[in-house]
Each structure stands twice: as C-alpha cells, then as structure tokens.
Amino acid sequence: MRKILILLAITLTMASCSTTNKLSNNAPSPENTTISSGRDGSSFEKAIVITEKSESKGVGAEYEWLRKNYPGYKSQGQSLTYDQKKPYDIIDIITSDGEAKSIYFDISNFFGKF
Template sequence: MYSPFRIFLLATLTSVLFVSTPISAKETRHHVAQTTVQKTIKADGSSIERAIVIIENDTMRGIAAEYSWIEEHMPEYRVVGQALLKKNDSVYDRIDVQNEAGDIRSIYFDIKSFFGMRNGKPL
C-alpha cells in the first residue's frame, strides 16, 4: 500500500510530466528540498507546545513536508487521522498515526507559515 505522501508525489510528478507549457527549473525542484523544518530539541511533535514548525509559503508543499517528516521519522506508522487546531495566534495540524501493533500517536505541526497560502499568497 502506498503512503499518502507517495500518492501525492506521484500525482505531482504525473501532472508535471503532462503539462503542455514549459516549467521553470525552480518549479520542478523537489518541494521538500525547499521546505524548512525548524529543528530544536523541544520540537518533537508530542504536543502543541512541542510542535514541529514547518516553514513554507504554500499549503500543498507544507502538507507534503508534514507527511515526509512522518515517513522519515516514523516509517513503521501510517496516518489514520488529522485535525486542524487553532491556539492563540497559531494554527496546528494534529496528525494521528498508528503502527501494526495498534499503537496510536499524535504528531503536532505548527502550520502558521503556510496555512491558507499558495506560493506566498493567501488563497
């Protein structure tokens, strides 16, 4: 079974291959390489207070970065749920993941930088 990130990546690559207009090198670069994930000791994603901060200016690339982080750091887990949370002036994604043993964990991402954005502009 393919992970949601792989499905997203396949759909993106397919659309790039069949676009009739030329695409610049900047647009074809791998989106995860353009995304910054702030890494601090406290940002392990275990709570809102310890949320993993994604620095991105586009909703789709930000979501892809979340799934990429999960795939890299928790390969034995699969996504089983997601919720949008607002606290103070920030917006968070809570992504619930489950392993084959049935253990469920919630990972929190601070998505304020990209929520509702497309290429740096509000949707």
Template sequence: MSARCLHAALVLGLTLGTAACATSSETAGPAPKPQTQQADGSSIERAVVIHEDDTRRGIAAENRWIQTNLPGCRKTGQALLQHNGGIYDQIRLRCANGQTRAVYFDIRHFFGKIDGRPLM
C-alpha cells in the same frame, strides 16, 4: 561609624531591598521555556514548525517529517487546531507496532496559502 549613620544605612538598605523585591515580582512575566525543549511534535507546545509558504508544499513537508522521524507509521486522522493564536495540524498515526499517537505541526507559515499568497 556613628549610631545615627549606621541606622540611616540600615534603613536605606532595607528600603532598597524591599523596593527591589516588589519591583521584580511585579514585572516578572511567564517563565521562559526551557532551552532543552525540542520541537519533536509530541504536543502542541512542542509542535514541529513547517517553514513552507504553500499549502501543498507544507503538507508534503509534514509527510516527509513523519516518514523520516516515525518510519512505519501511517496517518489515520487529522484535525485543525487553534491554540494561543497559532494554527496547528494534529495528525493521528498508527505505527507498525500497533501503537497510536498524535503528532503536532505548526502550520502558520503555509496554512491557506499558495506560493506565499492567501487563497482569498
């Protein structure tokens, strides 16, 4: 390969490599959530999604989840939260061992609905 061809190939390679780096950094979005992340209710980001279309059934599903996953805990408070366009219940609990904790539920499917229809 002549020196001229080698120089052209080197320039082309560097140009393409630089362009590829610039393109990837400009188009990179937020890092995807890890696949191992579980909806365990320990934070708003890991909120348990309730798949009901009715407020009463949704609340009953929250209570069942608490009884099944956190036996011996009872509700001591509740807050309605908005975060990143979503709507969440934060349920505060006191457990049999005296510990307190909060559990988060994603309630977008049932909040303000009766049989799938908005209340208003």
C-alpha cells in the same frame, strides 16, 4: 465542514507524494528530532514547525517528516485546530510498533497560502 475536511485530506495525501520538507532553524532536522530536543511533535509546545510558504509544499513537508521519523506508520486521521490563535495540524498515526500517537505541526507559515 465534513466536505472541507474530506477535501483537505485528499489534497494532503496528493501533495505529500512529491514535496520535500523544510523545518525552521529553531526546530531540529527530522533525523535528529528526539524527545529531548524539545520538538518531537507531542504537543502544541513541542510542535514541529514547518517553514514552507505554500499549502501544497507545507502539507508535503508534514508527511515527509512522518515518513522519516515513523517509517511504516499508518495515518488514522488529521485535524486542523488553533492554539493561542495559531493554526496547527494534528495527525493521528499508528506507528510500525502499533503505538497510537498524535503529532502536532505548526502550520502558521503556510496555512491559507497557495
């Protein structure tokens, strides 16, 4: 399991360098995402919905969203989990202000699709 997580982390890092993000119509654009919008990534219920259809583009979209919404952040780790049989990535970051955050991404549109 540890080897899979390491491989996933490497793949995520590589893929994030050259892809763009797409968010679902019911999720606000990255520039307009605020806590009041309902999709700030702070929980499963408020997870950022990624609409990409392949893993490489989907992972890149996650990191693009983070770059746009938390410039200067530092990644602290990532985990794959399920809530109500739906896959989510949770990316732990430290913001440029030093605040620790866990950002939830709904990856059901691309998870397991290459």
